[in-house]
Structure formats: structure tokens, C-alpha cells
Amino acid sequence: MPASRLPTGMDAYDRITRNAAEVVTDEEARALADAPDGKRAYVGYEPSGVLHVGHMLTANKLIELQDEGFEVVVLLADVHAYLNGKGTFAEIRDTATRMQEQFVAYGLDPDRTEFVLGSEYQLDEEYVLDLHSLELETSLSRAERAMAEIAGDDTATVAHAVYPLMQALDIVYLDVDLAIGGMEQRKVHMLARDTLPSIDASAPTCLHTPLIADLTTGVGKMSSSGGLSISMEDSGADIAKKVEKAYCPPTADPDPTDNGEERENPVLQLFEYHVFPRFSEVVVERPDQYGGNLTYGSYDALETDLESGELHPADAKGALATCLNDLIAPGRERIRSDHD
């Protein structure tokens, strides 16, 4: 497994915010970057049996933050998963353990990562009363809007309204300075920033990672339910097949669809957000017929070559599949041995 290798010449602020879609606020992030030691960053995940690229994208950021001196907390949000209808409590608890193992296999240092099960503290009387206090401060429609990107299209339940408020409280109870999440978390985090002062708690700084576009269309975000997604249980052949099918015009900025929907290039996104943060060098194997192998030390160089036509998408895809497979292989081994 390659260690994360950050480009030289970047200051702490640049490294902390690298590949972020958004930071709230910039000033707060700069303050954290000035004195990162002992500061705490966290991400909460609903336990699921198998990590997918979305989990790994935020995990990349956690690994980088560890290297910057942050204390990293991973919340295995079993109660949240239960509130979001992900199964019985016993089932969810079981998957939490496996998820933790996969994060470690992926590269989170077990000695420097605090894994916390939500139910360890979220059912305490003090927590529940604080939660009710936040409920008093929050309109139903605000809570519902915060959850819109998280809870599918199913009818909103009372559980869904409570869910984001618990996320806000978690930030207090886990003593978090920097909340990490995908862009789908932004409304939850904004809600936390708005309402936490009402219980005399300080609002967190937030850093949001981009969402990888749908693999086959480049539209919207990759979902584990709908289209293709890449997960830790994929075999090398599975990954090769999925990457093969990916939408990949020779540009980082594809034209919108006929319906006017914005499109991204998911292959380039995977290079940018998954491959280069973890590999210092990427070798693209290319038949002599087309010019032989290419080597890239940065995402920008690869993007430039794809745009110019020097790098053909089919060759880029081959390298992408190889890299993704290398990233996933340790976790896949972990899953396999669990099944035995």
C-alpha cells in the first residue's frame, strides 16, 4: 500500500483544503492550519457492510489530516443508520465492526484513529436531553431540507428529522473542531452551525469533499443504489469492467447533456480524488503501437495529456482500474477472510 504523498511546496492550509469542494469558513480553516496539533476532525458514517468510493474519498482526507497532526475520529453511526431504516440494530452493529476493519485496511492508522460507535453515548440521558433542546430550536422543514440529500426519496419520517440534529450534537460530544463530509452533508453542517450556539456549544468548521459523478453518465452523483459504484468487494475484473463502461470524453469539462444537465468526467475525478492523493506516480501502460508507457507525477499533468489527445481515454482507463484495484485490494482481502 502506498503511503499518502503530498506535493511539496504547499503550506498546511493548502494541504488541509486540497481537493475540497468547499470549506466553511476559510478564515476558520486557516486558523486550524496555523495550529493543527491536537485539533480534532471527524466524519460520521452509517455502518454498511462494504466501503465504497464515497467512504474512501472522505477517508483520503482523514489520512491527510492525520499527517497534518489532527486527531481523527471516525463515528460509526449505528443509531443514525437505524433511524435511516438500514436494518435492525443488531445487524447494523455487526456491520460497524467490519466497516472499521476495512477503514484500517484502506489506510487509516489504527493507532491514530479513534473509532466511536454512536450508541456508546447517544443514548445517555444528557445527550438525549440536549437533543430535545435542539429539537425545540429547529423547524420540521429545516430538518427535512437538511436531510434531503441523505435520505432518499422515501417519505420523510420523524426519525429523519431527528437524524441531522444528532449529527450536530455529535460534533459537540466528540469535541470536534473540523467536520468532514461529502457535499451532501453541507445542509446538515450548516444546520449544526446555526443551532449549536443555542445550547452554548461552538459551531464546527466544515470541509466538504466533492461527489464523484455517476460513472456511466457523468451526470449527478455516483450512487451505490442506482448506477455503478466501485466498492471494496469488487474483484479486479469487476473494477476493470466498471471502469471500461465509464463515461469518458477526452476532456475534464464535458458538454452538458441534451437536457441541459451538467456533466463531469468521472474517470478524471477518480484520478484526481482517489488515485493521486494516494500514489506519488502513476504509470499508464500503453502499447508500443500508440507510443509506449507514460508516467505521471500529478493529476494536472494527466488531465492536460487527456485534453490534448496525447493520452487516450482507453489507456487512462486501464491505469485507473489498476490503481483502484491496488487501493481496494487490502480491504477486499479483509472482507474475504471475514467470510471464512
Added chain:
RNA sequence: CCGCCCUUAGCUCAGCCUGGUAGAGCAGUCGACUGUAGAUCGACUUGUCCCCCGUUCAAUUCGGGGAGGGCGGACCA
């Protein structure tokens, strides 16, 4: 609590009035064409017709009940 509308393929829906177990678009799969994918052609696949009871030779279709969803009203001295 009262009333109205909805529930059929993965998705959006048609069909039901005038019973004979079902269709379109999109999606998906495969092929052609591009050194990837997409676009474009060509072919193909898909269903406890929400559940229960009843009428009938026969119910997705008619009747009753139930569940889930949407909307409106009432209550809120």
C-alpha cells in the same frame, strides 16, 4: 376526525368505464460504428397489475375491507 385522488416493468405512466392474467417511453442487456465511454443505428429482456375477502366459468379490471402515499377541510373558546 371527515372528504377527495393515487398505488400496474428498475423509473414515469397508459389500460380498467364496456371482466378473458398487460402496453408505451426511458432505463437495462447484446451487436454495429468509433482505439474508451458517450452520441447514432439494429436486436432483445423485464411484471406476486399493493394486500385480503366477495361476485363470476373467469378479476389488473366489478363490489367490500385494509395498508401505504398525496391533497383539502374540520378541530385548535
